[in-house]
Amino acid sequence: MAGGMENRSRKRQVLSFFLCLCVSLGACETIRYSVPEEKKSGSPAANIAKDLKLDVGKLSGRSAQLVSKSSKQYCELNTSSGDVIIKKNIHREDLCGQRDPCVLQFEIVLENPLQLYRKEVQIEDVNDNSPNFSKNEFVFKMPEQIPINTHFPLEGAQDSDIGTNGIQSYVINPNEHFRLDVQTLDTDGSKYAELVLEKQLDREEQAQLMLILTAADGGLPQRTGTARIRVNVLDSNDNFLQFSQSVYKVQLMENSPKGTLVTKVEASDLDQDSNAEITYSFGQVPDKVLKLFKLNQLSGEITVLGIIDYEERSNYEMNIQATDGGGLSAHCKVLMQIKDMNDNAPDVTLTSLTSTIPEDSSPETVVALFSVSDRDSGNNGRTFCSMQDNVPFALKSTLKDYYELVTQKPLDREKVPEYNITITATDRGTPRLTSVRVIRVQLSDINDNPPVFNESSYVMYLKENNPPGLLIGTVRAADLDTEQNAKVTYSALPGNIGDLLLSSSISINSKNGKVYSLQSLDYEQRRDFQVTVRAADGGFPPLSSEVIVRVVIIDENDNAPFILYPLQNSSSPANDLVPRSAEAGYLVTKVVAVDGDSGQNSWLSYQLLKATDPSLFAVGLQTGEVKTSRPITSPDFVKQKLVVVVKDNGEPARSTTSTLNVLLVDGFSDAYLQLLDVPEEEEQQDTLTLYLVISLSFISFLFLISVVTVIAIRLYKTRQCRDQYVPSSRNFYSDRNFPTNPAERSGTGTLPQSYCYEVCLTTASGTSEFKFLRPLVPSLPANPSVALGTSILEIRLQLRYSRS
Structure with missing residues (x-):
């Protein structure tokens, strides 16, 4: 016992040294701790923060987590203290059986930056199981003539503990015929006992012997188990059984169906009758093996009884005993090697996942960390990973069996908002087995698109x-x-x-x-x-x-037409002179109007609304020109009053009226006098004399002031008119220096600018012919009424001068 404790202490010292070395160098892949089985839940197994020299406060900030490699979670990480806590009670025998060492593997994963530490917790055996025999009594039939030093294998006891806590010795009670020889198996180092004959048996002296077999383990305190051995001494059977092979070596594929023949053992006996009747039985075989294999007692055929799993155990050793009818027996060994088949698909374990990443994540951004494992061996356990090609991600191998899913190309959430990435893990066995894990990655939006x-x-x-x-x-x-x-x-x-x-x-x-x-x-x-x-x-x-x-x-039709000529708000009415010799179509005057609107609202039309004699005059619908519609006759009144209405094309239409006074004269010599008489019809009788006196005084005053100027201009004008006069033409228009119509430029459709006209008598003034509508100014002034008033005054002065 002192030696066992010393070995355990030395083992712990080696583990502690190994742990310190790994932590100090920071390059060790695995750090191992030791924990005894049956330790209570909640007990600390190790302190990760202390061993890795990490700040305890950073464990939560770096999302530290413990990832177990086993199907059950026996340990958990307390991030507030850094302790690895036993989560549930651990029974080493249930967890590992006879496997030694019994190790729980897990990883500590830290993020920002990504770090991974492999850890192992070795579950130390505690001597909590006693040796146990499959039967309380074993019966041997031995002929009395068996030679001395004949060995009889005994079935070994079973102890779920291992190492020093397993079976260490067998003893039998003292007797004079048998001793016990303890052997060790080469395969697993377990011990078994053989009963050795030291003194010849004599049935006549003693027909039955009773022995006590005791198995003891090496634990502290020591545990034992006992079984009885009954030896029945038989009568002489002088031929021993003999197997065809002392050792049968066979191979069996795992997952072989029930009833599959493993091998057949054969023994021969030269005796006859009942002494040659051979039966076969297992010897020194654990109960677990008895549940997996079946031995035919008569034929010696070994067949599959249960499920053979290579991952649970890769080889078996069985002792077969053949016994004849006389009680003689022989023994052989069957060494069975289990061949692995590819019956386990790779297992993908997701360790860390960032399910949502920004769409502007840079290449090589880690999205997920996962590991791939396969319980098979050889090529059946070698794996590789792949993923679909049409995604901007890539797999990057890191540590052994670990992979990182990283970004590879620029991401655009507006094109693809999320990805379902299929990870395929495949082993290299025959046939190949695969496992599929789908990782969903969503892209979070950043402001990279303008409206x-x-x-x-x-x-x-x-x-x-x-x-x-x-x-x-x-x-x-x-x-x-x-x-x-x-x-x-x-x-x-x-x-x-x-x-x-x-x-x-x-x-x-x-x-x-x-x-x-x-x-x-x-x-x-x-x-x-x-x-x-x-x-x-x-x-x-x-x-x-x-x-x-x-x-x-x-545009809306919100402006009525505006009369540019003749000016309507003048204190004296506009009068036009028409010789009685004028023929039909004679141009009397022209009504000029504009409209502030545009388009259809500014299209103007002219109509004769009222006249002294409606049959004498006509108004151009589009031009506004007032012309005689027939020759003038003697019954026609000298004074003609015309009312012209100017209407636009809007909806509703707007209109304006213009009043014209026309004098029918025999000659321009009496035009002046008739011009002075025009207001008599327009004004009331009580104000006629006053207006006439004022008009005559004003005209006389203007005449006296401008007579000299008018004479000079008249001489020049007379010469110019003589050069330009054409007798066959009734009306003359001069478009030289004719200014561009601003209404046409603007596209409103209004009539051209207004013009001032002068009456210029020809040399033969007695014929009453005159040149009409000659423009005096190149463009319309800012105030159309002033300009038109000035033009009318010029007409009247020149008429008066001509008459004089």
Whole structure:
């Protein structure tokens, strides 16, 4: 016992030295601890933090975990103290049977950075089992003529303990015929006993012997087991049995079906009759072997009775005893080698998994750590791993049988939000067996996509004179990201609409992108404008994009036509002179009007609304030209009043009227007098004299002031008119230096600019012919009424001068 304790102490010293060496070098693959069996649950087995020189507080921060290699979890890690705790009571005999050493394997896995430490807990045997024989009594039949020193193998006792706690010795009670010879098996070092005859038996002297066989282990305290041996002395049987082979060596494939023939042992006997009747039986065979194999007592055939598992035990040794009818027996050994077959698929054990990773994870980012093991041996236990090719991940071999699943290519959550990665573990046996483990990896979103508008630019339409707060349209932008990174808000960039700030005219709902008008807009002031809309997401940092929104103001018919000529608000009416010799189609004058609207709303038409003689004059529908529709006759009144209505093409249409006074004269010599008489029909009788006196005084005053200038101009004009006059032409238009119509430039469809006209008499003034509608100014002044008034005054002065 002292020697056993000394060996155990020395073994612990070696383990402690091995552990210290591994921790100090940091390169040892496995650290082993020793724990006695039957230790209570909750008892500490080791302190990982102390042995690995790690800060206890960092164990939780680095997600330390204990990964067991066995099917049952016997140990667990206390991350707050660093202790490895016994989780459940360990029975070494249930866990390992007769296997020595009995080792529990596990790994300690640390993350950030990834580190792995292999640990082993050796379960030390405690002497808690006594030796036990399969029978309480063993019966031997021995002829009285058996030679001295004949050996009779005895069935050994079974002890679930191992090592020194297993069976160490056999003894029998003192007697004069037999002694005990204890042998050791070469295969596993177990001991068995043989009964040796030391003195010749004499049936006549003693027909039966009773012996006590005691088996003792080497534990402390020592445990023993006993069985009785009954020896019946038989009458002489002088021929011994003999096996064909002393040792039978056979091979058996694991998982062989029940009833499979393992081998057949044969023994021969030269005796006859009952002495030659041979029966076979197992000798010194554990109970477990008896449950796996069956021996035919008559034929000696050994067949499979139970399930043969190579992973549980790879070889068996059986002692076979043949006994004849006379009680003589012979013995042989059967050495059975179990051949491994590929009946265990690889096992994939996931040690660490990061199920969600950012989509911007860099290559070689570790996603999962797992190990692959196979209980088979040889090529049947060698494994390799693979995965599908169409994923941006790769397998990387690290320690023995450990693999890392790492990123290999850039990831994009918007294209593939998650991956189901199939890990296939395959062994190299025949046929090959595989195991499949699916690892699900989800990608978390980062803000890597700006909002994108569904159109490259927007055109929205708004009618003028709109009420404030009117919805114009909606802009839409989509973001491929998720959650907060995809939350889009809209805003308008600062700017101006003419003299107005954009923010005072346009508003955009930041949530839904709806565009509203904050004030009423006028087409005549601005026909369109642009606003830049920005869409920004809610990520950090936020991403944005911009789009141009063009708001087109649609014209409404809110402007009535405006008469440029003849001017209607003048204090004196407009009068036009028409010689009585004029033929049909004679151009009397032209009504010129414009409309502030555009498009169809500015298309103007002219109609004769009322006239003194409606049959005498006609108005051009599109041009506004007032012409005679027939020759003038003597019954026609000298004073003709025309009312021309100018109407646009809007909906509803708007109109303006223009009043014209036309004098029918025989010649321009009396035109002046008739011109002065025109107001008599227009004004009331009580104010006629006053207006006439004022008009004559004003005209006379102007005449006296400008007479010198007019004479000079007249001389020049007379010469110019003589050069340009063509007798066959009734009306003359000069379009030299004719200015571009601003209404045409703007596309509104309004009539050309107004012109001033002068009446220039020809040299033959008595014929009452005159040159008409010659432009005096190149363009319309800012105040059309002033310009037209000046032109009319020039006409009247020249008429008066011509008459004089």
